[in-house]
Amino acid sequence: xxxxxxxxxxxxxxxxxxxxxxxxxxxxxxxxxxEKYKELRGELFNREFAVxxxxxxxxLAGYDRHLDIDFFSRHILKREIVGRLGSMLGPDILCWRSExxxxxxxxxxxxxHQADTFAHASGAPQIVWPNDSGFGGAITVWTAITDATExxxxxxxIPGTHEEMVYDESKxxxxxPEDVNKLEKDGVRRGFFGYDYRNLQKxxxxxxxxxxxxxxxxKAGQFVIFWSTLMHSSFPNSTxxxxxxxxxxxxxxxxxxxxxxxxxxxxxxxVLSLEKYGVVLASGQDIYKQNRIVxxxxxxxxxxxxxx
Numbered sequence: 001x002x003x004x005x006x007x008x009x010x011x012x013x014x015x016x017x018x019x020x021x022x023x024x025x026x027x028x029x030x031x032x033x034x035e036k037y038k039e040l041r042g043e044l045f046n047r048e049f050a051v052x053x054x055x056x057x058x059x060l061a062g063y064d065r066h067l068d069i070d071f072f073s074r075h076i077l078k079r080e081i082v083g084r085l086g087s088m089l090g091p092d093i094l095c096w097r098s099e100x101x102x103x104x105x106x107x108x109x110x111x112x113h114q115a116d117t118f119a120h121a122s123g124a125p126q127i128v129w130p131n132d133s134g135f136g137g138a139i140t141v142w143t144a145i146t147d148a149t150e151x152x153x154x155x156x157x158i159p160g161t162h163e164e165m166v167y168d169e170s171k172x173x174x175x176x177p178e179d180v181n182k183l184e185k186d187g188v189r190r191g192f193f194g195y196d197y198r199n200l201q202k203x204x205x206x207x208x209x210x211x212x213x214x215x216x217x218x219k220a221g222q223f224v225i226f227w228s229t230l231m232h233s234s235f236p237n238s239t240x241x242x243x244x245x246x247x248x249x250x251x252x253x254x255x256x257x258x259x260x261x262x263x264x265x266x267x268x269x270x271v272l273s274l275e276k277y278g279v280v281l282a283s284g285q286d287i288y289k290q291n292r293i294v295x296x297x298x299x300x301x302x303x304x305x306x307x308x
Contacts, residue, residue: 002306006083013087020162021216021226027080027143028221036071037145037220037245043069044100049298051276059193059268062100064277066249068298072098076249079306081141082283084225085251088139092254092284094291096127096138103153103244108183109190109236111197112208114161115228119169120200121267128257137162137229138250144218145245152244153237155216155224158208161231167200174199175269189236193268254286281305 008016016022028036045056049068054061066072075081076095085093116136117125129135148154173195183189183196198204208231215235216224226232228250237244252258258279259265265272278294280303286293296302 002079002083004083006080008084008087016088016225019157019159020230021157021159021224022084023224024216024218024222025080025084025224026221027078027223030220033145033221040069040071040145043071051298052272054270054272058270060265060270060272062102063265063272064098065100066095066098066280066297067277067294070297070299070301072247072249073297073301073303075143075247076280077282077303077305081223081225081249082306085139085141086283088225089251089253090284092286093251093282094254094256094258094286094293095249095251095280095282096256096258096291097250099248099250101246101248103234103237103246105152105237105239105241105243107153107237109153109188110234111183111185111190111192112158112231112233113192113197114165114167114231115169116165117169118228120167120173120197121175121195122265123170123172124262124266125169126259126265127252128260129252130255133255136165137227138252139225140228141223141225141249141251142216142218143223143247143249144220145247146243147220148216148218148244148246149242150215150217150235151237152239152242153235154218154244155246156213156233156235157216157226158210158212158231159214162227162229165229166202166206166231167197168202169200171200173197190233251282254281254284254288254291258291 051067066076119125263274278292281293
């Protein structure tokens, strides 16, 4: 099958525009991803080829591993993913970031949040759409490397909340690592990796309507697609032995500027050099030439688009 076989139907596009998310979709078999996970655990600790000079214990250690781990380099270009994204973003698409999200037994949940320019941690926009686009944010593809259940911390969405930002990402949000796993809101342990997302609320009295929330349970090897501006969160991991691991890849059209006018990322108490960073052309062509594109990962594997 080629990418066109995965283009969304009119009904699917309507659902995505109304709700802000779509899925889950099958990608890998449970047996395959379980075996691959065993290999990946060792690779994740090896930062010899990673684009950022960080210890594996850093909160940012999971950033952009598609730029050095072959499995993730292939994953971001899978036709099952990119074919569907073409219906949403058009034919010319960049993958500009990936992140690994482990949630270990006992870890807190992630608080409700939205991401438009992704300036929430540093105050500086990381992606900028053209002024006349009328859009913002990125498409996030969240893939379950392990099963994601309500008990071990699956995602939660509030459908239809992607059209309006209730947070101001330019506001100051102080990084407080001492608060990790300690913030409690409405009787639930949930923070934002050392930040308190409530500090960005435009209305300090705003409370997300959790009665409208849906749980996004995924089997290992499945993925879900959503706008980053959709209100989303995750449950705490209330288990004693089951780690939840998700891998997100974030996509925008080639018309979007990525990390404009900066050569560093400043988040979560770290400053990262973008010297080895580049976006990946996931589909089509780049006629704008405003972002540095890398054509191979740090180990030398080429980023090859799946056939159209």
